Amino acid sequence: MNKVYEFITDILMPNRCPCCYKVIRYNELVCKECIKKLPIYNAEDKTVPAGCSAVICAFVYKDSAKNGVLALKKSWGYSFAEYSAKILSERLEGCGAELITSVPTTKRKLRNKGWNQADVIAKALSKEMDIPCDLKLLVRAESAQQQHELHAGERASHAREIYSISKRHKNITDKRILLVDDICTTGATFSACADLLNSLGAKDIIAVSVCRTLKER
Ligand SMILES: [Zn+2]
Numbered sequence: 695m696n697k698v699y700e701f702i703t704d705i706l707m708p709n710r711c712p713c714c715y716k717v718i719r720y721n722e723l724v725c726k727e728c729i730k731k732l733p734i735y736n737a738e739d740k741t742v743p744a745g746c747s748a749v750i751c752a753f754v755y756k757d758s759a760k761n762g763v764l765a766l767k768k769s770w771g772y773s774f775a776e777y778s779a780k781i782l783s784e785r786l787e788g789c790g791a792e793l794i795t796s797v798p799t800t801k802r803k804l805r806n807k808g809w810n811q812a813d814v815i816a817k818a819l820s821k822e823m824d825i826p827c828d829l830k831l832l833v834r835a836e837s838a839q840q841q842h843e844l845h846a847g848e849r850a851s852h853a854r855e856i857y858s859i860s861k862r863h864k865n866i867t868d869k870r871i872l873l874v875d876d877i878c879t880t881g882a883t884f885s886a887c888a889d890l891l892n893s894l895g896a897k898d899i900i901a902v903s904v905c906r907t908l909k910e911r
Contacts, residue, residue, distance in 0.1 A: 712771035713758035723777040728758045734781075735906050743881030745888030746873070747898040752781040755877055755905035763876050763905055766811045772818075775811070778904040779818035786823065789900060790870050794820045794827045797875040797887055798834040798857070815904055816874040825872070831863045831894075832887055846880045853886035859894060867895035878903040 703720045711718050711725035713732070718725045724732070733754040742749050753759035762778070765771025796816035804810055813829050820827035835856045844852055873887055878901065888899040 709773075710770070712765035712774035712777075713761045723773040723780075724762070728762075729777075731758050732762075733757055733759050738908055739906060741881060743878070743884035743888065743901050745885045745892055745899060746881075746901040749878060749881070749884070749901040749903070749906075750782060750785050751878060751903050751906040752778045752785070753905045755907040759905050763811075766814065766876065766904075769807075769809065772814060775815045775818040775904070776822075778815060779822040782819055782902055782904070783822040786872070786900070786902070789872075791823075791825055791872045791900060792869045793866060794823075794825050794872045794874060795831045795891070796829050797873065797883055798829070798832050800834050800836050802836060811876045812874055815876060816872075819872065819874060819902070828864060828866075830860050831866065832890055833858055833860045841883060842879070846882075849880050849882035850885065853882045854889075857883075857886050857890060859890050863894065866891065868897045870897045870900070872900050872902045875901075875903045876905065878906045 700720060708717045709720050709722065710716065711728055713724055713728040716725050733756055735751040735754050755763070762771055762774035766774050794816050796810065796812035799810040816827055816829060835858065837856045839852065841849055841852060871891055873884060873891065875883060878884060881901070884901040888901065891899050
């Protein structure tokens with residue numbers, strides 16, 4: 695893009711930071727101030743969801759990282775998925791994964807909203823790491839309750855009820871798979887989905903999320 699087009703793009707289609715909504719340049723993903731402030735996750739929580747061999751996260755779910763994930767849920771935060779994919783790919787370097795998939799949403803939600811934020815992150819990570827992406831391995835059934843509305847103890851059984859293997863799934867035997875979601879809270883969703891992928895013969899499952907919630911101290 696030449697300088698004139700860059701200038702016109704910045705004026706006519708101003709790009710905004712997904713974390714603070716400030717106007718940024720057309721080629722920026724997150725503003726410089728937010729990049730400095732993003733709460734990097736340093737594996738403070740050592741718990742690996744059952745059924746997974748590891749869990750890799752980019753940020754702690756708070757402050758500007760929380761704003762970024764919320765923007766992604768509302769559609770205009772795609773650049774936050776791209777930025778997070780860069781951080782995650784550095785953390786996953788040399789992991790040997792052969793396939794990327796995501797935690798699915800319901801058909802109705804996908805139809806009404808138009809996208810699943812976990813799919814958006816999975817696709818961004820697939821592009822960043824040059825690893826193929828298959829978003830049709832698992833399905834999520836309709837449920838009266840949202841996973842985040844449940845207590846920690848109820849989440850595991852609920853997650854096992856709502857996720858299942860897609861009838862159209864491809865062969866994943868002996869593949870190391872990155873299972874992507876936006877937020878890891880109790881790890882119950884990752885566990886339920888990882889068990890399903892393991893039952894299909896996957897070699898192992900690495901849980902990957904943009905944010906991880908930490909217990910209040
Ligand atoms: Zn910002």
